[in-house]
Amino acid sequence: MKKEQVVNCQFSVWYPLFKKHTIKSVILPLPQNVIDYLLDDGTLVVSGSELTSQSSRTNNSDSEEEEDIQWSDDETTTTVTAPEFPEFNSKVQEAINALGGRVFPKLNWSAPRDANWIALNSSLQCQSLSDIFLLFKSSDFITHDLTQPFIHCSDDSPDPVINYELVLRKWSELIPGGEYRCFVKENKLIGISQRDYTQHYQHISKQEASISSSIQEFFRDHIQYQFPDEDFVLDVYRDSRGRVWLIDLNPFGEVTDSLLFTWEELTSGNSLTDNQTGEDTALQECPAFRYTTSEVTVQPSPCLSYRIPRDFLDLSTGEDAYKLIDFLKLKKGQQEEESDEEDAGPQS
Numbered sequence: 001m002k003k004e005q006v007v008n009c010q011f012s013v014w015y016p017l018f019k020k021h022t023i024k025s026v027i028l029p030l031p032q033n034v035i036d037y038l039l040d041d042g043t044l045v046v047s048g049s050e051l052t053s054q055s056s057r058t059n060n061s062d063s064e065e066e067e068d069i070q071w072s073d074d075e076t077t078t079t080v081t082a083p084e085f086p087e088f089n090s091k092v093q094e095a096i097n098a099l100g101g102r103v104f105p106k107l108n109w110s111a112p113r114d115a116n117w118i119a120l121n122s123s124l125q126c127q128s129l130s131d132i133f134l135l136f137k138s139s140d141f142i143t144h145d146l147t148q149p150f151i152h153c154s155d156d157s158p159d160p161v162i163n164y165e166l167v168l169r170k171w172s173e174l175i176p177g178g179e180y181r182c183f184v185k186e187n188k189l190i191g192i193s194q195r196d197y198t199q200h201y202q203h204i205s206k207q208e209a210s211i212s213s214s215i216q217e218f219f220r221d222h223i224q225y226q227f228p229d230e231d232f233v234l235d236v237y238r239d240s241r242g243r244v245w246l247i248d249l250n251p252f253g254e255v256t257d258s259l260l261f262t263w264e265e266l267t268s269g270n271s272l273t274d275n276q277t278g279e280d281t282a283l284q285e286c287p288a289f290r291y292t293t294s295e296v297t298v299q300p301s302p303c304l305s306y307r308i309p310r311d312f313l314d315l316s317t318g319e320d321a322y323k324l325i326d327f328l329k330l331k332k333g334q335q336e337e338e339s340d341e342e343d344a345g346p347q348s
Protein backbone atom coordinates (compact mmCIF):
# COMPACT_ATOMS: atom_id res chain seq x y z
CA MET A 1 0.00 0.00 0.00
CA LYS A 2 1.30 3.43 -0.96
CA LYS A 3 1.15 6.62 1.12
CA GLU A 4 -0.81 8.26 -1.65
CA GLN A 5 -3.58 5.68 -1.26
CA VAL A 6 -3.91 6.63 2.40
CA VAL A 7 -3.95 10.33 1.53
CA ASN A 8 -6.74 9.74 -1.02
CA CYS A 9 -8.93 8.01 1.54
CA GLN A 10 -9.12 11.01 3.85
CA PHE A 11 -12.70 12.08 4.40
CA SER A 12 -12.15 15.57 2.97
CA VAL A 13 -10.81 14.06 -0.28
CA TRP A 14 -13.70 11.72 -1.06
CA TYR A 15 -16.65 13.56 0.53
CA PRO A 16 -16.87 16.34 -2.10
CA LEU A 17 -16.81 13.69 -4.87
CA PHE A 18 -19.62 11.55 -3.48
CA LYS A 19 -21.62 13.98 -1.35
CA LYS A 20 -24.93 13.05 -2.97
CA HIS A 21 -24.55 9.40 -2.05
CA THR A 22 -23.47 9.59 1.56
CA ILE A 23 -24.55 10.89 4.98
CA LYS A 24 -24.56 14.68 5.36
CA SER A 25 -21.40 15.80 7.14
CA VAL A 26 -19.40 18.86 8.20
CA ILE A 27 -15.58 19.03 8.14
CA LEU A 28 -13.81 21.35 10.58
CA PRO A 29 -10.04 21.91 10.67
CA LEU A 30 -8.60 20.63 13.96
CA PRO A 31 -6.54 23.38 15.66
CA GLN A 32 -3.05 22.42 16.84
CA ASN A 33 -3.87 23.03 20.53
CA VAL A 34 -6.78 20.57 20.25
CA ILE A 35 -4.47 17.98 18.64
CA ASP A 36 -2.00 18.50 21.51
CA TYR A 37 -4.80 18.04 24.05
CA LEU A 38 -5.95 14.83 22.36
CA LEU A 39 -2.43 13.42 22.41
CA ASP A 40 -1.74 14.46 26.00
CA ASP A 41 -1.69 11.37 28.20
CA GLY A 42 -2.61 13.29 31.37
CA THR A 43 -5.74 12.91 33.42
CA LEU A 44 -8.83 12.61 31.33
CA VAL A 45 -10.84 15.72 32.02
CA VAL A 46 -13.30 16.88 29.48
CA SER A 47 -14.55 20.39 29.00
CA GLY A 48 -17.35 21.45 31.31
CA SER A 49 -16.18 19.29 34.19
CA GLU A 50 -13.78 19.83 37.01
CA LEU A 51 -12.00 17.19 38.97
CA THR A 52 -10.22 17.58 42.22
CA SER A 53 -7.64 14.94 42.84
CA GLN A 54 -5.75 14.33 46.00
CA SER A 55 -2.62 12.26 46.13
CA SER A 56 -3.40 9.41 48.46
CA ARG A 57 -1.74 9.36 51.82
CA THR A 58 -0.70 6.06 53.25
CA ASN A 59 -2.30 5.72 56.58
CA ASN A 60 -2.10 2.52 58.50
CA SER A 61 -3.46 3.95 61.66
CA ASP A 62 -6.82 3.15 63.21
CA SER A 63 -10.13 4.63 62.16
CA GLU A 64 -10.19 7.45 64.74
CA GLU A 65 -7.04 8.95 63.28
CA GLU A 66 -8.40 8.54 59.75
CA GLU A 67 -11.18 10.95 60.61
CA ASP A 68 -8.56 13.65 61.13
CA ILE A 69 -7.46 13.62 57.50
CA GLN A 70 -7.88 17.04 55.93
CA TRP A 71 -9.64 16.52 52.61
CA SER A 72 -9.01 19.98 51.23
CA ASP A 73 -6.60 22.84 51.00
CA ASP A 74 -3.29 21.20 51.67
CA GLU A 75 -0.42 21.26 49.24
CA THR A 76 -1.09 17.75 47.93
CA THR A 77 -4.39 18.83 46.41
CA THR A 78 -4.39 19.76 42.76
CA THR A 79 -7.30 20.98 40.73
CA VAL A 80 -7.36 19.65 37.20
CA THR A 81 -9.46 21.77 34.91
CA ALA A 82 -10.32 20.84 31.38
CA PRO A 83 -8.74 23.09 28.80
CA GLU A 84 -11.26 25.28 27.08
CA PHE A 85 -11.37 25.90 23.34
CA PRO A 86 -14.15 28.51 23.16
CA GLU A 87 -13.83 29.39 19.50
CA PHE A 88 -13.53 25.78 18.32
CA ASN A 89 -16.29 24.74 20.72
CA SER A 90 -18.75 27.20 19.22
CA LYS A 91 -17.92 26.07 15.66
CA VAL A 92 -18.47 22.45 16.68
CA GLN A 93 -21.75 23.23 18.44
CA GLU A 94 -22.98 25.19 15.43
CA ALA A 95 -22.18 22.25 13.16
CA ILE A 96 -23.85 19.76 15.52
CA ASN A 97 -26.99 21.90 15.58
CA ALA A 98 -26.97 22.20 11.79
CA LEU A 99 -26.80 18.38 11.58
CA GLY A 100 -29.84 17.89 13.80
CA GLY A 101 -28.24 17.88 17.26
CA ARG A 102 -26.70 14.39 17.20
CA VAL A 103 -23.55 13.43 15.31
CA PHE A 104 -21.14 10.59 14.61
CA PRO A 105 -17.55 11.92 14.97
CA LYS A 106 -14.40 10.91 13.05
CA LEU A 107 -10.96 12.17 12.21
CA ASN A 108 -9.47 12.08 8.69
CA TRP A 109 -9.86 8.28 8.49
CA SER A 110 -11.11 6.74 11.71
CA ALA A 111 -13.99 6.82 14.13
CA PRO A 112 -13.34 5.98 17.82
CA ARG A 113 -15.09 2.59 17.45
CA ASP A 114 -12.89 1.07 20.15
CA ALA A 115 -14.09 3.58 22.77
CA ASN A 116 -17.89 3.37 22.60
CA TRP A 117 -17.99 1.42 25.89
CA ILE A 118 -16.80 4.48 27.79
CA ALA A 119 -19.72 6.70 26.77
CA LEU A 120 -22.74 6.78 29.07
CA ASN A 121 -24.97 5.61 26.22
CA SER A 122 -22.39 3.02 25.00
CA SER A 123 -22.62 4.55 21.58
CA LEU A 124 -20.67 6.92 19.35
CA GLN A 125 -23.53 9.39 19.29
CA CYS A 126 -22.34 12.86 20.41
CA GLN A 127 -24.18 16.06 21.21
CA SER A 128 -21.28 18.26 22.32
CA LEU A 129 -17.54 18.73 22.02
CA SER A 130 -17.02 17.17 25.46
CA ASP A 131 -18.82 13.98 24.29
CA ILE A 132 -16.41 13.91 21.33
CA PHE A 133 -13.33 14.50 23.49
CA LEU A 134 -14.30 11.69 25.86
CA LEU A 135 -14.43 9.22 22.95
CA PHE A 136 -11.37 10.55 21.11
CA LYS A 137 -9.16 10.58 24.18
CA SER A 138 -10.11 6.97 24.97
CA SER A 139 -9.52 5.64 21.47
CA ASP A 140 -6.43 3.91 20.10
CA PHE A 141 -7.89 4.26 16.59
CA ILE A 142 -7.88 8.05 16.93
CA THR A 143 -4.30 8.00 18.26
CA HIS A 144 -3.36 5.90 15.22
CA ASP A 145 -4.73 8.58 12.88
CA LEU A 146 -2.83 11.29 14.74
CA THR A 147 0.50 9.54 15.16
CA GLN A 148 1.07 6.85 12.55
CA PRO A 149 -1.33 7.01 9.62
CA PHE A 150 1.31 5.67 7.19
CA ILE A 151 2.60 2.80 9.32
CA HIS A 152 1.51 0.07 6.87
CA CYS A 153 2.83 1.83 3.76
CA SER A 154 5.56 0.22 1.71
CA ASP A 155 7.08 3.32 0.03
CA ASP A 156 9.82 5.13 1.88
CA SER A 157 9.16 8.62 0.57
CA PRO A 158 8.75 11.28 3.27
CA ASP A 159 5.35 11.26 4.95
CA PRO A 160 2.91 13.65 3.26
CA VAL A 161 1.79 16.59 5.40
CA ILE A 162 -1.63 15.97 6.89
CA ASN A 163 -4.12 18.68 7.76
CA TYR A 164 -6.10 17.16 10.57
CA GLU A 165 -9.87 17.51 10.45
CA LEU A 166 -12.80 16.81 12.71
CA VAL A 167 -15.56 15.16 10.73
CA LEU A 168 -19.10 15.41 12.08
CA ARG A 169 -21.65 13.20 10.38
CA LYS A 170 -25.38 13.44 10.93
CA TRP A 171 -26.37 10.64 13.29
CA SER A 172 -28.15 7.87 11.37
CA GLU A 173 -29.62 4.70 12.83
CA LEU A 174 -27.83 2.18 10.63
CA ILE A 175 -28.88 -1.44 11.02
CA PRO A 176 -25.65 -3.48 11.17
CA GLY A 177 -27.17 -6.22 8.98
CA GLY A 178 -27.42 -3.69 6.13
CA GLU A 179 -23.72 -2.85 6.03
CA TYR A 180 -21.28 -4.32 3.49
CA ARG A 181 -17.60 -3.83 2.72
CA CYS A 182 -16.63 -3.91 -0.96
CA PHE A 183 -13.11 -4.56 -2.27
CA VAL A 184 -12.18 -2.79 -5.49
CA LYS A 185 -9.05 -3.75 -7.40
CA GLU A 186 -8.01 -2.08 -10.64
CA ASN A 187 -11.41 -0.40 -10.65
CA LYS A 188 -13.19 -3.75 -10.56
CA LEU A 189 -15.45 -4.79 -7.69
CA ILE A 190 -13.94 -8.16 -6.73
CA GLY A 191 -15.48 -8.96 -3.35
CA ILE A 192 -18.33 -8.02 -1.03
CA SER A 193 -18.35 -8.99 2.65
CA GLN A 194 -21.00 -8.62 5.31
CA ARG A 195 -19.59 -5.87 7.55
CA ASP A 196 -20.87 -7.15 10.92
CA TYR A 197 -19.54 -10.65 10.37
CA THR A 198 -19.98 -11.65 14.03
CA GLN A 199 -23.71 -12.09 13.48
CA HIS A 200 -25.84 -14.27 11.27
CA TYR A 201 -28.52 -12.34 9.38
CA GLN A 202 -31.19 -14.45 7.70
CA HIS A 203 -32.20 -11.76 5.24
CA ILE A 204 -28.74 -11.78 3.65
CA SER A 205 -28.90 -15.38 2.52
CA LYS A 206 -32.50 -14.92 1.39
CA GLN A 207 -31.76 -11.78 -0.66
CA GLU A 208 -28.18 -12.55 -1.67
CA ALA A 209 -28.71 -11.98 -5.39
CA SER A 210 -30.60 -8.71 -5.07
CA ILE A 211 -28.16 -7.31 -2.48
CA SER A 212 -25.21 -8.15 -4.68
CA SER A 213 -26.77 -6.67 -7.80
CA SER A 214 -27.88 -3.43 -6.08
CA ILE A 215 -24.33 -2.92 -4.73
CA GLN A 216 -22.83 -3.63 -8.15
CA GLU A 217 -25.20 -1.16 -9.77
CA PHE A 218 -24.37 1.51 -7.18
CA PHE A 219 -20.66 0.96 -7.73
CA ARG A 220 -20.94 1.07 -11.53
CA ASP A 221 -23.18 4.15 -11.63
CA HIS A 222 -21.64 6.33 -8.95
CA ILE A 223 -18.17 5.24 -7.84
CA GLN A 224 -16.26 3.38 -10.55
CA TYR A 225 -13.56 5.51 -12.24
CA GLN A 226 -14.54 8.53 -10.13
CA PHE A 227 -12.14 7.96 -7.23
CA PRO A 228 -8.48 9.03 -7.64
CA ASP A 229 -7.26 5.46 -6.98
CA GLU A 230 -7.97 2.22 -8.81
CA ASP A 231 -7.61 0.08 -5.67
CA PHE A 232 -9.76 0.90 -2.63
CA VAL A 233 -12.25 -0.47 -0.15
CA LEU A 234 -15.74 0.94 -0.06
CA ASP A 235 -18.23 0.60 2.78
CA VAL A 236 -21.88 0.76 1.83
CA TYR A 237 -25.27 0.58 3.50
CA ARG A 238 -28.37 -0.88 1.89
CA ASP A 239 -31.46 0.61 3.49
CA SER A 240 -34.83 -1.07 3.99
CA ARG A 241 -36.03 0.25 0.63
CA GLY A 242 -33.06 -1.29 -1.16
CA ARG A 243 -31.27 2.02 -1.76
CA VAL A 244 -27.51 1.86 -1.42
CA TRP A 245 -25.50 4.58 0.36
CA LEU A 246 -21.79 5.18 0.66
CA ILE A 247 -20.53 5.10 4.26
CA ASP A 248 -16.74 5.27 3.95
CA LEU A 249 -13.72 4.77 1.69
CA ASN A 250 -10.63 2.97 3.00
CA PRO A 251 -7.18 2.11 1.68
CA PHE A 252 -6.78 -1.23 -0.13
CA GLY A 253 -4.35 -2.91 2.26
CA GLU A 254 -3.64 -4.37 5.69
CA VAL A 255 -4.71 -1.24 7.56
CA THR A 256 -8.28 -2.03 6.51
CA ASP A 257 -10.01 -5.07 8.02
CA SER A 258 -10.55 -7.66 5.29
CA LEU A 259 -13.50 -9.17 7.24
CA LEU A 260 -14.58 -12.49 5.64
CA PHE A 261 -11.74 -12.40 3.08
CA THR A 262 -8.01 -12.43 3.75
CA TRP A 263 -5.59 -9.87 2.33
CA GLU A 264 -3.64 -12.74 0.83
CA GLU A 265 -6.68 -13.77 -1.22
CA LEU A 266 -7.53 -10.20 -2.17
CA THR A 267 -4.05 -9.36 -3.41
CA SER A 268 -3.06 -12.72 -4.91
CA GLY A 269 -4.58 -12.00 -8.31
CA ASN A 270 -6.43 -15.32 -8.22
CA SER A 271 -10.17 -15.14 -8.57
CA LEU A 272 -12.12 -15.24 -5.32
CA THR A 273 -14.74 -17.74 -4.34
CA ASP A 274 -18.16 -17.24 -2.76
CA ASN A 275 -18.38 -18.75 0.69
CA GLN A 276 -21.75 -20.26 -0.04
CA THR A 277 -21.24 -22.09 -3.27
CA GLY A 278 -17.45 -22.21 -3.22
CA GLU A 279 -17.86 -21.25 -6.86
CA ASP A 280 -15.16 -19.44 -8.71
CA THR A 281 -16.52 -16.03 -9.60
CA ALA A 282 -14.18 -15.42 -12.54
CA LEU A 283 -16.56 -17.05 -14.98
CA GLN A 284 -19.60 -15.15 -13.74
CA GLU A 285 -17.96 -11.71 -13.98
CA CYS A 286 -19.48 -10.72 -10.65
CA PRO A 287 -17.91 -10.11 -7.24
CA ALA A 288 -17.51 -12.86 -4.65
CA PHE A 289 -20.11 -12.36 -1.93
CA ARG A 290 -19.38 -13.59 1.61
CA TYR A 291 -21.60 -13.55 4.67
CA THR A 292 -21.89 -15.40 7.95
CA THR A 293 -24.02 -18.42 7.36
CA SER A 294 -25.19 -19.85 10.66
CA GLU A 295 -25.80 -18.96 14.28
CA VAL A 296 -23.00 -21.36 15.28
CA THR A 297 -20.37 -19.03 13.92
CA VAL A 298 -21.52 -16.03 15.94
CA GLN A 299 -18.37 -14.50 17.41
CA PRO A 300 -17.55 -11.92 20.07
CA SER A 301 -17.35 -8.27 19.04
CA PRO A 302 -13.97 -7.47 17.42
CA CYS A 303 -13.60 -4.39 19.66
CA LEU A 304 -13.99 -6.39 22.89
CA SER A 305 -10.25 -6.47 23.57
CA TYR A 306 -10.17 -2.66 23.80
CA ARG A 307 -12.58 -2.56 26.71
CA ILE A 308 -11.95 -2.75 30.42
CA PRO A 309 -13.68 -5.44 32.49
CA ARG A 310 -17.37 -4.72 33.14
CA ASP A 311 -16.72 -4.84 36.94
CA PHE A 312 -14.31 -1.91 36.72
CA LEU A 313 -16.85 0.13 34.82
CA ASP A 314 -19.65 -0.65 37.30
CA LEU A 315 -17.36 0.31 40.16
CA SER A 316 -16.26 3.57 38.58
CA THR A 317 -19.78 4.63 37.69
CA GLY A 318 -21.26 3.33 40.98
CA GLU A 319 -23.85 1.43 38.94
CA ASP A 320 -23.64 -1.74 40.95
CA ALA A 321 -23.62 -1.05 44.70
CA TYR A 322 -23.16 -4.73 45.56
CA LYS A 323 -19.94 -4.88 43.57
CA LEU A 324 -18.70 -1.85 45.49
CA ILE A 325 -19.52 -3.52 48.81
CA ASP A 326 -17.74 -6.73 47.71
CA PHE A 327 -14.76 -4.68 46.58
CA LEU A 328 -14.52 -2.85 49.91
CA LYS A 329 -14.83 -6.16 51.82
CA LEU A 330 -12.05 -7.60 49.66
CA LYS A 331 -9.83 -4.59 50.38
CA LYS A 332 -10.50 -4.84 54.12
CA GLY A 333 -9.72 -8.58 54.07
CA GLN A 334 -6.42 -7.89 52.26
CA GLN A 335 -5.43 -5.25 54.81
CA GLU A 336 -6.22 -7.61 57.68
CA GLU A 337 -4.16 -10.37 56.05
CA GLU A 338 -1.24 -7.97 55.59
CA SER A 339 -1.28 -6.86 59.23
CA ASP A 340 -1.52 -10.52 60.37
CA GLU A 341 1.52 -11.28 58.22
CA GLU A 342 3.41 -8.39 59.78
CA ASP A 343 2.59 -9.67 63.27
CA ALA A 344 3.58 -13.20 62.33
CA GLY A 345 6.85 -12.11 60.72
CA PRO A 346 10.27 -13.22 61.94
CA GLN A 347 10.91 -11.94 65.47
CA SER A 348 14.22 -10.40 66.07
Ligand SMILES: Nc1ncnc2c1ncn2[C@@H]1O[C@H](COP(=O)(O)OP(=O)(O)OP(=O)(O)O)[C@@H](O)[C@H]1O
Nearest residue numbers: 023104109110111169170171172173174235248250
Ligand atom coordinates in the same frame (compact mmCIF):
# COMPACT_ATOMS: atom_id res chain seq x y z
N1 LIG B 1 -23.47 8.84 10.60
C1 LIG B 1 -23.53 7.74 11.32
N2 LIG B 1 -24.47 7.59 12.29
C2 LIG B 1 -24.50 6.47 13.06
N3 LIG B 1 -23.66 5.44 12.93
C3 LIG B 1 -22.71 5.51 11.97
C4 LIG B 1 -22.58 6.67 11.13
N4 LIG B 1 -21.54 6.48 10.29
C5 LIG B 1 -21.05 5.27 10.58
N5 LIG B 1 -21.74 4.68 11.58
C6 LIG B 1 -21.50 3.34 12.18
O1 LIG B 1 -20.18 3.29 12.64
C7 LIG B 1 -19.44 2.26 11.99
C8 LIG B 1 -18.04 2.73 11.70
O2 LIG B 1 -18.07 3.86 10.84
P1 LIG B 1 -16.90 4.15 9.83
O3 LIG B 1 -16.79 3.06 8.82
O4 LIG B 1 -17.08 5.52 9.30
O5 LIG B 1 -15.65 4.10 10.83
P2 LIG B 1 -14.14 3.71 10.51
O6 LIG B 1 -13.32 4.16 11.65
O7 LIG B 1 -13.76 4.22 9.17
O8 LIG B 1 -14.19 2.12 10.49
P3 LIG B 1 -13.09 1.15 9.82
O9 LIG B 1 -11.87 1.26 10.66
O10 LIG B 1 -13.73 -0.21 9.88
O11 LIG B 1 -12.86 1.63 8.41
C9 LIG B 1 -20.24 1.94 10.73
O12 LIG B 1 -20.07 0.59 10.38
C10 LIG B 1 -21.66 2.25 11.16
O13 LIG B 1 -22.22 1.12 11.80
Ligand SMILES: [Mg+2]
Nearest residue numbers: 109248249250
Ligand atom coordinates in the same frame (compact mmCIF):
# COMPACT_ATOMS: atom_id res chain seq x y z
MG1 LIG C 1 -13.18 3.40 7.45
